[in-house]
Amino acid sequence: MKRLFTLFFMIALVVTQLFTTASASRSKKWKQLDEPQILLSVSRPASGSFFKEGQSPTVKVVLKDTKGKPLLPGDFATLNLYLYGPEDQSKTRTAVELLNAETDRSKRPHHYIDLLTNPEVEADGNVLRYRLNPVTSEEPGTYTASLYAVLKESSLIQTMKLANLQIKTATVEKPVVDKVKCAACHEGASNGKLYLHHIDPTSRGLGSWSLDYVPVASCKSCHNQDGYAAYNNPASPTGKTPDPIVRRVHGVHMGEELKNPFNTDPTTGDFRSYTGVIFPADVKNCTVCHVDDRWKTKPSRGACGACHDDILFGEVNGSLPAPMRGHIGGPQANDLACSTCHPADSGGVKAVAEAHKVPPAPMNEALVSMTPPGNGKFYVAGETPKVTVVIKDDKGNPL
Structure with a gap:
């Protein structure tokens, strides 16, 4: 059943991509309609390449509407500034000291700066400036400032802008996932938006599609080792535990194969809304999403445990309730020994x-084709596109 579902999902995906090509001109129009042309930038370091300890970066925001005309802060319902880094997911956290942001999760705002209410924001017409605190104990690496903006006129008119800066090093870190990888499955055919968690309408409005604007870079604004996003955890002293993006993405894609009741309980499970998800590719195939080999060269408890959620890496006192099991290599207080037992390609x-x-595919291929539009660009009223699907078995014989 799973193989059939996966096959038909991929057929639907191919057909969607065919329609996407035909509707490219309309897609551009939609993008221009619902995205303010806001400019986000960070001041240049005195060294020219990175900010040193004691230096204070300044974030600059230029507010413009969808046609490039100036807007004022009062035109916005939301103007939230986030800052996180470094890029290495095991170290990524909201830079609360640099932001001078609140960390108490019972208060608002926390782990970000509200540019509409913060008294330290310098406003000059449609230009806002926010001076960060001096660099102190931050880890060296690539950091990202992000701005989530929503117009009062309509909550559908929103955007998420990103700007990188280097802290204590000129070496630019590369992301582990690229937007193009996510877009292969999640990009909308008619509007170019990414259909991920936040696009769904909620009780608070018509959805926050721009939070997923550039996955996973925009996602990490909240989902990091100590960011705005957190899940309920009775075992935590505060009742909340930060929800890093590696846990969230791996858990959602693992979907129906998750085992830990903490995640799967139909009433309280943290991933209860995603236990019906079936990853279109083989979930073992990490290269579907990852852009390099870090999935195998840098194993970690967080990344591996997000999929293998029935494994406990801590101390096991007595027996564990099914289906939980202790890590076969014993308790692991950190990730330093992971690659010793689990090297990249062989051994251990x-x-x-x-x-x-990844085992061989259950079918060699499914060939999908569709008759082209009469004008060669897009379908018009009255046209009836014809989709042809040819499914072959492992030996190449049509089924």
Whole structure:
């Protein structure tokens, strides 16, 4: 059943992409209609390449509408500034000291700056400036400032802008996932928006589609090792535990294969809304999403445990309730020894690539084609596109 579902999902995806090409001109119009042309930038470091300890970056925001005309802060319902880094997911956290942001989750705002209400914001017409605190104990690396903006006129008119800056090093870190990878499955055919969690309408409005604007860069604004996003956890002293993007993405894509009742309980499970998800590709195939080999060269408890959620990496006192089991290599207080037992390609107890070896596809191929539009660009009223699907078995014989 799962194989059939996956097959038909991929057929639907191919058909969607065919329609996407035909509707490219309309897609551009939609993008221009619902995205303010806001400019976000960070001041240039004195060294020219990175900010040193004691230096204070300044974030600059230029407010413009969808046609490029100036807007004032009063035209916006939301103007939230986030800052996180470094890029390495195990170290990524909201830079609350630089932001001078509140960390108490019972207060608002926390882990971000509300540019509409913060008294430290300098406003000059449609230009806003916010001076960050001096660099102190932050980890070296690539940091990202992000701005979530929503117009009062309509909550559908919104955007998420990003600007990178270097802290204590000129070496630019590369992201582990690129927007193009996510867009292959999640991009809307008619509007170019990414259909992820926040696009759904909620009790608070018509959805926050721009929060997923550039996955996973925009997502990490909240989802990091100590960011705005957190999940309920009775075991935590505060009742909340930060929800890093690696846990969220791996958990959602693992979907129906999650095992931990904390995640799967139909009433209280943290991933209860996603336990019906079936990953279109083989969930072992990390390269579907990852842009490089870090999925196998840098194993970690957080990344691996997000999919293998039935494994406890901590101390096991007595027996564990099914389906939980203790880590076969014993308790692990950190990730330093992960690659010793789980090297990238071979050796160890079980190499990562070996554990993630993808079995042959159940079918050689499914060929999908569609008659082109009469004008060669897009379908018009009255046209009836014809979709042809040819499914072949492992030997190439049509089924």
